[in-house]
Amino acid sequence: MPSSVHVPRRRWWRRALVARYGARGRELARAVDAEYGALLATRPPWAEGSRALRFHVRQAILPDLAAYRVLSRERGDAAVARGVVRDLMTAQLLPVLRVVRLLDRVGVPFGRLRRVTRWLVPRAFPPAGFTIGWGKDDDAGLRFDVTSCFYLRVLRHYGAPELTGVFCYGDQVVLEQMPRSVRLTRAGTLATGAARCDFLLQPARPAGRETMAP
Known part of the structure; x- marks a missing residue:
């Protein structure tokens, strides 16, 4: 080299x-x-x-x-x-978190974040490396599942699949800083043995309001 x-x-x-x-x-x-x-x-x-x-x-x-x-x-x-x-x-991740916090300060509405997510995800995580299935996509929420992960495949190639969870943790750090107009949750990941990495993006609701079931 x-x-x-x-x-x-x-x-x-x-x-x-x-x-x-x-x-x-x-x-x-x-x-x-x-x-x-x-x-x-x-x-x-x-x-x-x-x-x-x-x-x-x-x-x-x-x-x-x-x-x-x-x-x-x-x-x-x-x-x-x-x-x-x-x-x-x-x-x-600090530069990424600064951008996420800026989105919160300018008050980006859920609808715009939903459209940006639907546009950005297939481009940042293309089909050549990631298998992504899209679910509900409307004003009540956006759901998508990752059933094949490029990170996990690459790390398996190098004999270190256990490191995939580190990147999943990084996702979680970013998710926890999402703008207050949106609630983004994930129940499981491929790295931890789940059948999918499931993502649910919803508009934030006041306490006690009903939300779309995952």
Whole structure:
């Protein structure tokens, strides 16, 4: 792998690992960089199916997988390494959370969020990597189920399906910051053994008001 290939947000990884591990963090950051290059060199051909899938692989899955592998070797405990990677991944979500909070401040109505979600999801999570079934779609709510997940498939390819739950956790962090005009819930995920990742988007209701059943 050419030396010019580096983990995305390389400086961020170094700062984050030094903040957690002190001087040792610099060595760990270099190891994450090298591990990322090795993972990228062995990515499966089907992971290159579209620009969106390439983004998921290169910007999300492989950087965290590289850190997971390095920290698992460092700590000798995969569960502890997953916890650290979860914390690091959550910290990287701060720019996304700022956008979500901005939507809340400007008071985006449920109907507009519903339309944006219906437009955005198939583009950000394309059929080449994700199988998504759409359910009810009206003023009372929007329901969709993910029955095949690209993240889980890629991580199985690398022998680390247990890391998928870290990304599910990141979804949950974002869901909890959704604008107050909407209520978004999820009962289960493929990573935890459920048959689907089910998403239900509903307009927020005052306490005691009836909502659409999941």
